[in-house]
Amino acid sequence: ASSIEMQxxxxxxxRDTVALDGVDLDIRAGEFxxxxxxxxxxxxxxxxxxxxxxxxDDGSLVVGGKNVTEVPPHRRSVNTVFQSYALFPxxxxxxxxxxxxxxxxxxxxxxxxxxxEIADFIKLGxxxxxxxxxxxxxxRQRIALARALICEPDVLLLDxxxxxxxxxxxxxxxxxxxxxxxxxxxxxxxxxxxxxxxxVMSDRIAVLNGGTIQQVGAPREVYExxxxxxxxxxxxxxxxxxxxxRQGGRLTTALGTLxxxxxxxxxxxxxxxxxxxxxxxxxxxxxxxxxxxxxRLYRGSHAxxxxxxxxxxxxxxxxxxxxxxPEIGETVTVAVAPEDLVTLHE
Ligand code: ADP
Ligand code: MG
Numbered sequence: 001a002s003s004i005e006m007q008x009x010x011x012x013x014x015r016d017t018v019a020l021d022g023v024d025l026d027i028r029a030g031e032f033x034x035x036x037x038x039x040x041x042x043x044x045x046x047x048x049x050x051x052x053x054x055x056x057d058d059g060s061l062v063v064g065g066k067n068v069t070e071v072p073p074h075r076r077s078v079n080t081v082f083q084s085y086a087l088f089p090x091x092x093x094x095x096x097x098x099x100x101x102x103x104x105x106x107x108x109x110x111x112x113x114x115x116x117e118i119a120d121f122i123k124l125g126x127x128x129x130x131x132x133x134x135x136x137x138x139x140r141q142r143i144a145l146a147r148a149l150i151c152e153p154d155v156l157l158l159d160x161x162x163x164x165x166x167x168x169x170x171x172x173x174x175x176x177x178x179x180x181x182x183x184x185x186x187x188x189x190x191x192x193x194x195x196x197x198x199x200v201m202s203d204r205i206a207v208l209n210g211g212t213i214q215q216v217g218a219p220r221e222v223y224e225x226x227x228x229x230x231x232x233x234x235x236x237x238x239x240x241x242x243x244x245x246r247q248g249g250r251l252t253t254a255l256g257t258l259x260x261x262x263x264x265x266x267x268x269x270x271x272x273x274x275x276x277x278x279x280x281x282x283x284x285x286x287x288x289x290x291x292x293x294x295x296r297l298y299r300g301s302h303a304x305x306x307x308x309x310x311x312x313x314x315x316x317x318x319x320x321x322x323x324x325x326p327e328i329g330e331t332v333t334v335a336v337a338p339e340d341l342v343t344l345h346e
Contacts, residue, residue: 001030001187002064002077002154004050009059011045011211019045021211023059027189028203032181034190036198037208038234043191046208047157050189051080064154079153081144083160087132093119093143094128100151114150122146122180138169145177155187163192174200195235199223207231224272228345232270238315239271243343251341254312258287259338266343273317275340278305280324283333289314293330307334 004027011020019042027033035043048054049061052073061069068076087096097118098111106114119128122142132140141161148156162170162177178201181188192198198205199219207214207222207230215227226232232240241253249260253269263269282290291314295306303325305316316334318325326332 001185003027003029004155004187004189005060005062006046006050007060007062009046009049009061010057011042011049011054012057018211020049020056023211023213025206025213025216027187029064029187030185032178032188032190032201032203034192034198034202034205035208036192036195036205036234038193041208042211043193043208044159045211047080047159047189047191050155051078051157052076053080077154078157079148079151079155080157080159081148081161083163087140087144087147089133090131092129092131093124093135096132096143097128097147097150100147104151118146118150122149122176137165138173141165141173142176145180149180149184149186153186155189156181158188158190160191160193162197163194170197177201195223207234209234225342226270226344229268232268232344237270237272238313239273240344241269241271241312243267243269249338251343255309255314256289258289258336258341260341260343261338263341263343266345268344268346270342270344271314271336272340273304273315274319275337276314276316276318277335277337278316278318278326279333279335280326280330281333282331283335285333285335287336287338289334289336291332291334293326293328293332296326296328298325307332309334 006023006025009020009023012018023046035046037043045054049056052071060067094115097115101111101114119125124142124146127139162173190201202219204216204218205222206216209230215222215231223235226235229240241255243251243253245252249263251258251260251263251269289309291307291309293305294308297304302317302319307314307316
């Protein structure tokens with residue numbers, strides 16, 4: 001496995017499109033690292049620069065302690081899996097897997113052993129003699145992954161490799177991919193626009209917007225302590241409220257005044273929906289808000305509520321432990337824990 005250091009990477013297309021606007025990023029050896037952001041934020045461009053398929057206008061790139069900014073793709077120990085499988089449809093699975101080894105001049109007998117090994121490893125054993133066009137989408141994506149792994153690169157780049165698959169298959173391959181990465185100890189740089197996928201897979205996540213990095217951190221940091229409103233919204237948060245008045249830990253927003261233990265100095269209050277407790281009826285108390293249930297989505301393991309407090313909306317997620325789940329129209333008390341309140345910047 002290799003570490004990756006990027007410094008001041010800039011990339012423009014034509015005159016007006018700034019794809020990367022100064023990216024500094026350190027990825028550790030053996031890390032499952034994810035680039036997360038909306039379409040057009042520069043994820044693929046960054047990955048192509050790592051692969052050597054695109055040249056940065058400015059900045060430097062060090063892989064495994066070696067400056068590779070000027071090194072051509074085939075001389076980097078980096079391999080890529082793309083969203084579309086890019087397999088040879090007229091060849092068998094075995095021929096597809098052996099292709100890269102053949103290009104490197106490995107003798108046929110050795111190739112055969114190597115293909116059997118990797119096919120076994122990624123549980124494709126009984127498919128190796130089939131033609132690619134006889135396989136399902138999930139099987140093809142597994143083969144694309146096996147083909148990228150077979151040359152044992154120090155770094156594997158994966159550009160939305162699962163986003164063409166349906167939900168069931170996708171979560172199955174997420175688990176498999178994670179298992180393979182941990183077993184091989186290889187550095188993975190994974191691209192996705194799906195925050196759930198990023199949280200499940202990653203040791204660390206970099207959130208990108210408009211060609212710049214907004215935040216780098218472990219999944220819990222990025223979700224629980226987003227540094228700005230963009231990151232918070234992208235991670236799925238809706239409960240963001242401008243603070244109109246502040247006295248120490250007493251924060252006033254459209255919801256009312258709440259006490260926060262260690263809120264930081266941001267101008268927006270973030271309330272995570274799963275930190276809220278709902279009590280039936282009106283219960284007086286500190287950090288209690290009276291609300292009306294406007295919407296209820298029952299999801300079995302939990303339920304999601306849209307609550308109205310005056311003209312303001314608050315989302316709450318409640319674990320289903322067999323206790324009372326309020327109905328639409330019901331009045332409830334929302335209990336907010338001071339230690340769960342954080343603030344962030346716009
Ligand atoms: P993402 O993968 O996050 O969706 P990309 O890296 O593909 O984003 O694109 C970043 C920006 O650069 C977008 O505005 C995109 O239109 C532009 N872009 C990417 N590749 C090219 C190219 N080859 N020519 C012109 N513009 C490009
Ligand atoms: Mg892309």
